[in-house]
Amino acid sequence: MRVVRLASETDFEGWRVAARTLRAEAVEPAQALWTVDGGQASLFPADAPQSPEAGTGGFKVSRAFVDLAGRVALHRSPERFDLLYRLLWRLEATPRLLEIASDPDVSLALDMQSQVNRAVHKMKAFVRFREVEAQGGLETFVAWFEPAHRVTEATAPFFTRRFSNMAFSILTPDVCAHWDTQALSFTPGADPADAPAGDDLEAYWRTYFASTFNPARLRTAAMVREMPKRYWRNLPEASLIPEMTRAAGDRTTAMVEKAPSEPARRIVRAPRADGAALGAGDGPPSSLEAVAAGVDGCRRCPLWRDATQGVAGEGPAEARLMIVGEQPGDQEDLAGRPFVGPAGQVFDEALSAAGVPRNEAYVTNAVKHFKHQLRGKRRLHKTPEAPEIEACRWWLDAERQIVRPRVIIAMGATAARSVLGKATPIGKLRGQALQLEDQAQAVVTWHPSYLLRLPDRAAKAKAQAEFIEDLRFAWSLANAAVEA
Amino acid sequence: MAVLDLKQKLSILADAAKYDASCASSGAGKRDSKGGKGVGSTEGMGICHAYTPDGRCVSLLKILLTNYCIYDCAYCVNRVSSNTPRARFAVQEVVDLTLGFYKRNYIEGLFLSSGIIRNSDYTMEAMVAVAKALRADHDFRGYIHLKLIPEASPELTNQAALYADRVSINVELPREESLAAFAPEKDAGVIRKAMGAVRLGIEAGKEPARKTRPPKYAPAGQSTQMIIGADGARDGEILARSNTLYGNYGLRRVYYSAFSPIPDVAKSLPAQRPPLMREHRLYQADWLMRFYGFETHEIVGPGEDLDLAIDPKLAWALRNRADFPVDVNTASRETLLRVPGLGTRSVDRMIAARRLTRLNLADVKRLARSIEKLKPFVITSDWSPGALADRADLRDRFAPPPQQLSLF
Numbered sequence A: 001m002r003v004v005r006l007a008s009e010t011d012f013e014g015w016r017v018a019a020r021t022l023r024a025e026a027v028e029p030a031q032a033l034w035t036v037d038g039g040q041a042s043l044f045p046a047d048a049p050q051s052p053e054a055g056t057g058g059f060k061v062s063r064a065f066v067d068l069a070g071r072v073a074l075h076r077s078p079e080r081f082d083l084l085y086r087l088l089w090r091l092e093a094t095p096r097l098l099e100i101a102s103d104p105d106v107s108l109a110l111d112m113q114s115q116v117n118r119a120v121h122k123m124k125a126f127v128r129f130r131e132v133e134a135q136g137g138l139e140t141f142v143a144w145f146e147p148a149h150r151v152t153e154a155t156a157p158f159f160t161r162r163f164s165n166m167a168f169s170i171l172t173p174d175v176c177a178h179w180d181t182q183a184l185s186f187t188p189g190a191d192p193a194d195a196p197a198g199d200d201l202e203a204y205w206r207t208y209f210a211s212t213f214n215p216a217r218l219r220t221a222a223m224v225r226e227m228p229k230r231y232w233r234n235l236p237e238a239s240l241i242p243e244m245t246r247a248a249g250d251r252t253t254a255m256v257e258k259a260p261s262e263p264a265r266r267i268v269r270a271p272r273a274d275g276a277a278l279g280a281g282d283g284p285p286s287s288l289e290a291v292a293a294g295v296d297g298c299r300r301c302p303l304w305r306d307a308t309q310g311v312a313g314e315g316p317a318e319a320r321l322m323i324v325g326e327q328p329g330d331q332e333d334l335a336g337r338p339f340v341g342p343a344g345q346v347f348d349e350a351l352s353a354a355g356v357p358r359n360e361a362y363v364t365n366a367v368k369h370f371k372h373q374l375r376g377k378r379r380l381h382k383t384p385e386a387p388e389i390e391a392c393r394w395w396l397d398a399e400r401q402i403v404r405p406r407v408i409i410a411m412g413a414t415a416a417r418s419v420l421g422k423a424t425p426i427g428k429l430r431g432q433a434l435q436l437e438d439q440a441q442a443v444v445t446w447h448p449s450y451l452l453r454l455p456d457r458a459a460k461a462k463a464q465a466e467f468i469e470d471l472r473f474a475w476s477l478a479n480a481a482v483e484a
Numbered sequence B: 001m002a003v004l005d006l007k008q009k010l011s012i013l014a015d016a017a018k019y020d021a022s023c024a025s026s027g028a029g030k031r032d033s034k035g036g037k038g039v040g041s042t043e044g045m046g047i048c049h050a051y052t053p054d055g056r057c058v059s060l061l062k063i064l065l066t067n068y069c070i071y072d073c074a075y076c077v078n079r080v081s082s083n084t085p086r087a088r089f090a091v092q093e094v095v096d097l098t099l100g101f102y103k104r105n106y107i108e109g110l111f112l113s114s115g116i117i118r119n120s121d122y123t124m125e126a127m128v129a130v131a132k133a134l135r136a137d138h139d140f141r142g143y144i145h146l147k148l149i150p151e152a153s154p155e156l157t158n159q160a161a162l163y164a165d166r167v168s169i170n171v172e173l174p175r176e177e178s179l180a181a182f183a184p185e186k187d188a189g190v191i192r193k194a195m196g197a198v199r200l201g202i203e204a205g206k207e208p209a210r211k212t213r214p215p216k217y218a219p220a221g222q223s224t225q226m227i228i229g230a231d232g233a234r235d236g237e238i239l240a241r242s243n244t245l246y247g248n249y250g251l252r253r254v255y256y257s258a259f260s261p262i263p264d265v266a267k268s269l270p271a272q273r274p275p276l277m278r279e280h281r282l283y284q285a286d287w288l289m290r291f292y293g294f295e296t297h298e299i300v301g302p303g304e305d306l307d308l309a310i311d312p313k314l315a316w317a318l319r320n321r322a323d324f325p326v327d328v329n330t331a332s333r334e335t336l337l338r339v340p341g342l343g344t345r346s347v348d349r350m351i352a353a354r355r356l357t358r359l360n361l362a363d364v365k366r367l368a369r370s371i372e373k374l375k376p377f378v379i380t381s382d383w384s385p386g387a388l389a390d391r392a393d394l395r396d397r398f399a400p401p402p403q404q405l406s407l408f
Helices: A012-024 A052-056 A063-072 A080-093 A104-126 A152-162 A202-211 A220-226 A229-234 A238-257 A288-296 A302-306 A330-335 A342-354 A386-403 A412-420 A448-453 A457-483 B006-015 B091-103 B120-137 B154-163 B176-182 B188-206 B235-249 B276-291 B312-319 B333-337 B344-354 B361-368 B386-390 B394-398
Strands: A002-006 A032-036 A130-135 A138-144 A167-171 A175-179 A184-188 A321-325 A361-365 A372-375 A378-381 A407-411 A441-445 B060-064 B109-113 B143-147 B166-168 B222-228 B253-258
Touching (some): A002 A012, A032 A080, A063 A080, A080 A104, A104 A152, A104 A229, A104 B361, A152 A184, A202 B006, A229 A238, A288 A386, A321 A457, A330 A342, A330 B188, A342 A448, A361 A386, A372 B235, A378 B235, A386 A412, A412 A441, A441 A457, A448 A457, B006 B060, B060 B091, B091 B109, B091 B120, B109 B120, B120 B143, B120 B154, B143 B154, B154 B166, B154 B188, B188 B222, B188 B235, B222 B276, B235 B253, B276 B312, B312 B394, B333 B344, B344 B361
Parallel strands (some): A002 A032, A138 A167, A321 A361, B060 B109, B109 B143, B166 B222
Antiparallel strands (some): A130 A138, A372 A378
């Protein structure tokens, strides 16, 4: 039997050195006895001389094991060092042992690790500082805390990051941590009597705790699961819990049974929201503002339901050129403006290449709400169908009536269908002036999203050039019409 | 009127804020007070500093700036027509309480909301002033969650999102149509647009920095809440709405808040016991959609409600018995995630372990922490459920006796 005496309950480094040595000397787990001898500085008794050379030779373990072992060492179980040495021993035959979480030893170590992690987390949560007299002009706080496992040293740095500019001490039965805004130091365990007895703000905290509780939702089991009773004696708010729990039933019954009351004072209400949905019954709008309001409240087809807002056109009411796209996309739906997303970028670049000033054209879409389907967390564009295009023509026709453009560019099949009233092959009819019934002329061309989606570079460059050419042609047509 | 002291105000304004279910203090990324002048840190993971007997965590100082309100939302204790006692904090009072509580390690930060006084901008401005004082005057680096008022101006929303870690706008009720009946001053369209604007702000803030990094815009994202059981919406409708909200606005969370009795109820919405189990099942279903690869329609049909007696994954498995049992030694991750009683962590550990060993029932028990629920649905190297998987009374074996359903 080899006896190892570690310097303290959390002497993980001592365990590592000793474990390496024993491993190198082929001491089987059953032959190693791990003890803690806090008073002694020496790590090994006389019969186990430290031999670092042997310890570092040849045997390597993964970072994952060192991390796991470092956590498990903080567990209060007296078996922990024994378990860790057994794992270390088994790692030679099974280097990937830690991946077998179903193995009894690994499973036990993982359980202990998660209990230690929980203790760390609960320490971050349940330490309660009390203010003491300022030291050297620094706000100073002291807490008494009893951690479930020996996690004080491991958790203290968290508090120094959080409270780096105030001085504090966390006193525990195991060890005490002290921070003076510069350095973290540790002293031996303390006694509850060493900590301050109270803090003026605790009365406010207790008031808050009692007030934020909803008596109609009593679920004490959930509370105790997350805030185990072992922590209660050091929580200033916990002494309120029994009475809060006891009175909850009566408070709830009183609320449920009490009849509604009349307001005891004169009421000044805010105006009601006028989310009035404009439906099929209303006449066509006569201004672009009315179109915008109408589009936003439109219920003529179900597309509004999953969209953020209806996106009406944008541009001068007397524009000579109207440009019609398919429908708003993801970005347009959020921003409430046409052509601001990726296709909008392609559109803007083409406009400037064609010499068409966007702010002189009226830019809109055939369908005003974003049709999409969810794929995971992303909204994917879906092409509008004939009934939706038909329903939304009401708005495009109104925009055409108000703006009365000389030329309308219809980008893509949906826009062409809406503007011309029938399915129109873009490839065949693009680049020419098509006469419309209301005296305006139409030019059909590619939709900017189509250019984005074309995979072939040459085809893309060709379509891009045609798109710019069509924009330029339509713009000259619109201006020629004015001059004539 | 008697002058209220700070403790009375705190009592009124914490009571008035407690019906908002959001408590998260996570997702803000890493920062701490080193090199600064004040206190505060966030390390990604939220911390719950206390729990009240309602089982809810206390993570943030959750208060209203004021519970005076000109709106008349029937479900709300602070509606203009309620006789609840009123109070209003001064900006400095909120700042002092937040810092005082924070330094004693009671809280992770502040969750500030407010009744609407005068108008939306006036109210939003006062809330922004609190956040600004904490950040700019006191170098506070803890967590701040600000409730946005949808009607407030874009500039104020923007400022709020730059000071806050998380912002939220409540959709309030599962059915948009219900707003007209129960919250006549609120406009569903305005709420949607405000959430859309926040998503755009968050995404713009994440774009790769050119020369200077833009200031962080709501680094912990946005969330929303809907009240369950006040309008007639079925669970299928509620989950479909959540799904749309997650997709449209990139929400971190949709909170479901069981409609709870409030002191001084409105005539149009009488008090009732809160449907806590329903709320719990909705959260479970929400989790299945977000982390377990379930589509909404697989969990519950549009006009249906979730089974209150058993969890939604078990309910799905019982409806799809042909898919079971699955062999834990060979099934895909997606398939294992659909086994009742297996969580994401257990599944990942199972997949890692089975590369090196054949899993038997005892192994699975150690991985999954429990075994009874799993047994009818899995095959291991030494176990096959045989007739157990086909038993007609399988549901009854898992459903608790009816009287345990009541949480009272």
